[in-house]
Amino acid sequence: MSVPDLSGRVAPGFEAVAEELGAILAESHGSGAAFAVYEGSHPLIDLWGGVADRDTGTPWQEDTIQLVFSGTKGLVASCLLVLLDRGALELDGPVSRYWPEFAAAGKGEVTVGQAVSHMAAVPGLRDGFGAADLLDSGRMAERLAAEAPFWEPGTQIAYHALTYGWLCDELVRRLDGRSTGRFFAEELAVPLGLDLWIGLPPELEEYVARLTPADDYGITYLGDEPEPLLDAVYGGLMAEFRWNEHAFHQAEIPAANAIGTARSIARLYGCLAGGGGPLVSGDVVRVGRAELARGICAITRRPYAFGVGFELQTELGRFGPPADAFGHTGSGGSSHGAWPTEGLGFSFAMNELQPEARDSRAPRLLAALADCLSR
Template sequence: MAQVHGHCDDRFTRVREAFEENFTARGELGAAVTVLLDGRPVVDLWGGWADEARTRPWERDTLVNVWSTSKGPTALCAHLLADRGLLDLDAPVATYWPEFAAAGKEAVPVRHLLSHRSGVAGIDVPHTLDDLYDWELTCARLAATAPWWEPGTRSGYHAISYGFLVGEVVRRVTGVPPGEFLRQEITGPLGIDFTFGLPEKETHRLAELVQERTDRAAQAALLARMEPVAVASLLNPPTGRAAANTPGWRAAEIPAANGHGT
């Protein structure tokens, strides 16, 4: 059995038991969990292994690619600018990013980017992983994309595009990439161990992403049930474990999906 480390308030022993059950009953390789109550940590547990070969124990400061949890810090950057009066959430995106006005998007407000209602849930031309790692190219293609539905009339998950859309607005307002703004204004002052992408010097702390053993037929059935818009948002280009374990992914800034933190 994997050894679990850390502390757990006596009021939350069931949380510790559930965490341990992930290893004993559900095949967990390595993980961590933290719970804050009124700003104070009441649960801070970690255990298992940080690699599939089980050569590196999971430590308290092990880093993880947190996928779509990255969208929260991205949105926080925009809201901080709005709080400071530097960004109007009801203004058209094109006020800050003129190229975004293309293809009938001249009136789309910033808040539609934040709420997954802009209609620009993805890119409508083939887009490779190498393309995705190119910030300017990805943003240019998003700016040129016609909305996949009338903006504001519905929501649809902007799986990857969210980070570039909101992040480019942040960049246009501040003059620095969203990851740098996050470091300067939020994570740096607060001492938070979180970045978009990952500096090479920190890769020794990074947990390897391992594919869960799942039923391929069930996965195929799930994709078949998804709306075409959702599939296109997720799979152009395909992003997943294989991509996230590469230097290219870690070196890029993908604010909707490649945040790394403890």
């Protein structure tokens, strides 16, 4: 391939995407990235390049894996689709039907649909938490079950940055008996042959790219909410950047610590874009991407729309030009999703974390992809 510092494969007609990723890497000042696109189970684009560890200069390789932060939520949403497809879960039913302890403090009528669309009114924990608390999802679920709603459930959207994971993980555990990480591995990753984990096996640590936050990296925040509310939602995460530590890779943090390759995430979304087979029915994929909530986040004041855990398109156009796109982005710039009309799944994963306000990397790649498709 002629693009400097770039390796991989590109189907004829998509060379402009490789050129765009090459330009992004040339501007990256010593970081790395991967971008992949699948049409169903067929790879159209599988590219990687740059540096996996800025400190050592280790190059990004074909088997480099990357932590994708809230890209994890789309994987968890895919687990929920499996449970919906099997009739084990009902969106209109109360969370407390499956998790009785969650009814405490006035949450007895919160529905599963509200919980998975960030309308459950428990976006954080009033007593706060530190980064190390994330290593015990069971304990965090207990604390969440005891938490009172911050406002009337179902009345406003608020991004449940971490509590989404504990909510969904506990639903999976109560319904199936397995943790979300194990459920994902056995029901989705193994059948599709994905190099993708929620809770990384220790022997794979050597393949993980090292995250490098930009100096201005932080929470996307457009409002003027008091800081205690932000602390309740995000805890000490921004003050304590510990995501390069092995403990934070190997624990199951079901809203935030999936690790894998871009090709594996694109393969998963390619499956969903193509109708769900062999994982779930086309009908349940349509349910999963149907809008359950839309509005301005009560905490960050940015627009959101959600289906069953998946982000949907808003005026920000985070998933490229198609209006029917869905998926989930990750803090720092990763973007993963499906274009159903085109039957495509995509994933962009990188190790330099940039603030959303100035990060154009994924939008540039998706624009190049759309341009190639239109020719």
